Amino acid sequence: MEKNQEIYIIDLPAASKKIVLELLKMGATCLKVAGTDFYTISFKNKSYNFYRDFTPSIPYMWGIVLSRKHFWIEMLKSAKIRVGRKVQKDHKKLRIFITKNYYYNSLLLENIYLEGDGYSSIAEIVASENLKRINSNDPLLVPLRIYSKRNKLNRITKKGERILISDNYNYGNITRVLDNSVVKIAERVIDTFPGLDYICFEIFIKDYEMSNSPYSIGNILISPGVNMFAELVRNKQRMIASELIVKNMLSKNALGKYIQLR
Numbered sequence: 001m002e003k004n005q006e007i008y009i010i011d012l013p014a015a016s017k018k019i020v021l022e023l024l025k026m027g028a029t030c031l032k033v034a035g036t037d038f039y040t041i042s043f044k045n046k047s048y049n050f051y052r053d054f055t056p057s058i059p060y061m062w063g064i065v066l067s068r069k070h071f072w073i074e075m076l077k078s079a080k081i082r083v084g085r086k087v088q089k090d091h092k093k094l095r096i097f098i099t100k101n102y103y104y105n106s107l108l109l110e111n112i113y114l115e116g117d118g119y120s121s122i123a124e125i126v127a128s129e130n131l132k133r134i135n136s137n138d139p140l141l142v143p144l145r146i147y148s149k150r151n152k153l154n155r156i157t158k159k160g161e162r163i164l165i166s167d168n169y170n171y172g173n174i175t176r177v178l179d180n181s182v183v184k185i186a187e188r189v190i191d192t193f194p195g196l197d198y199i200c201f202e203i204f205i206k207d208y209e210m211s212n213s214p215y216s217i218g219n220i221l222i223s224p225g226v227n228m229f230a231e232l233v234r235n236k237q238r239m240i241a242s243e244l245i246v247k248n249m250l251s252k253n254a255l256g257k258y259i260q261l262r
Contacts, residue, residue, distance in 0.1 A: 010039060015228040016050050019057075022246045023048070048249060053223040057197045057245050063222055065193075072193075072220045079192045081185070084204055084216025091204040093218065094174070097227035098186040099198040099248075103239055105230040106178045106186075106208070109169040112144065116157025123153040126165065139229035140171040173230050174208060181211045189217065197248040200224040 010017060010030065020041055024030060028043035039050045048056040054063045065071045073083050087093050098104040114125050123146070130143045144165055146153060157163060182205065190199050202218040224241065232239045 011037065012039060012050055013053055013223055013225070015223045015225050016053070016055050018228050018242045019055060019245055019249075020050060022242050026246075043250075046250075053221075055223060055245075057249055058222065059195060062193060062196055066220050066222050069219075075192050076189070076217055076220075079188060081188055081192065082216045084218060087204045087218065088206075091206050091214075092208060093169075094182075094203050094205060094208060095171075095200065095221075095225070095227060096182075096186045096189075096203060097198065097200045097224045097230075097232070097241065098190050099232070099244060100190055100196065101234070102183075102187055102190075103232040103234045103237075103244060104183060104186055105173070105175045105227055105232050105241065106182070107140070107227060107230060108172040108174045108208075109202075110172065112165045112168045112170055113162045114165060116159060116161035116163060118159030119156065121154050121156055122163060125157060125163065126153075140173065140226060142168075142171065142226060144168045171226055175230065175233055177209050179207075179209050179211055179213070181213070182208055182215070185215065189220075198224065198245065200227055 010020065010032070012020065020030060020039070023041050023043055026043065028041050031040045031042065032038070033040065037051055041048045041050065050056065058066070065075075076083050093109040094106050095109060096104060096106045114122075114129055116125065120128075126144055126146055133141045133143045145168060146165070147167055182203070185203070186201075189201055190196065193199060200221040200223065202221070203215055204218050205213050205215040207213040224245075228241045228245075230241065232241050232244060
């Protein structure tokens with residue numbers, strides 16, 4: 001195994017990397033299994049394995065269930081929670097992160113449009129936008145990832161043209177204005193998966209500030225992703241997401257249920 005304490009070169013998703021950083025601050029050590037994408041964090045005679053979007057706060061078999069969509073869809077339907085495949089035109093897309101103790105946050109996902117200048121290609125406009133995002137202090141301002149074919153990216157834009165950057169979103173923290181009925185839906189979702197410390201999911205809803213607005217669950221996520229950087233609330237209490245997850249990891253009750261991959 002190769003020892004690596006330099007967190008910035010660890011190839012993990014941002015959410016997992018933040019958890020690892022919290023552990024390293026507490027004196028943990030980081031080892032990467034040579035020739036693999038596995039990272040093992042050792043702390044107080046315990047080890048935690050990280051691989052892509054799987055974090056040790058999700059028991060192994062639950063991680064498998066959540067990665068197989070038909071399993072969690074049936075579980076939600078059995079709990080009488082509505083599930084949908086697409087966002088309706090008059091619905092908003094949210095991403096909600098909630099813990100077993102009902103601490104939660106919520107982000108609004110909005111499509112990203114960039115404006116053409118008449119002489120730059122789409123790739124050049126995206127690169128310019130990413131430079132701003134990388135240098136921003138806003139953790140919710142995520143750099144854009146492009147999935148288009150190269151010939152489309154090289155197209156010169158028209159001046160004033162609005163260009164949709166597909167599969168990328170601007171994230172707005174709407175935790176404070178989320179209607180209580182939406183919070184109750186989130187509580188029902190986490191209750192559907194007993195044993196999980198937390199869960200992150202996407203919800204399509206007509207009006208997140210209105211009581212009992214039409215909704216459907218769009219997707220269950222294995223990692224909290226960008227929600228990791230938004231504060232958690234419950235009533236008037238506040239917590240930092242990464243700190244709460246690390247606390248759950250290190251608790252005596254939690255340690256016994258994590259499966260360590262050797």
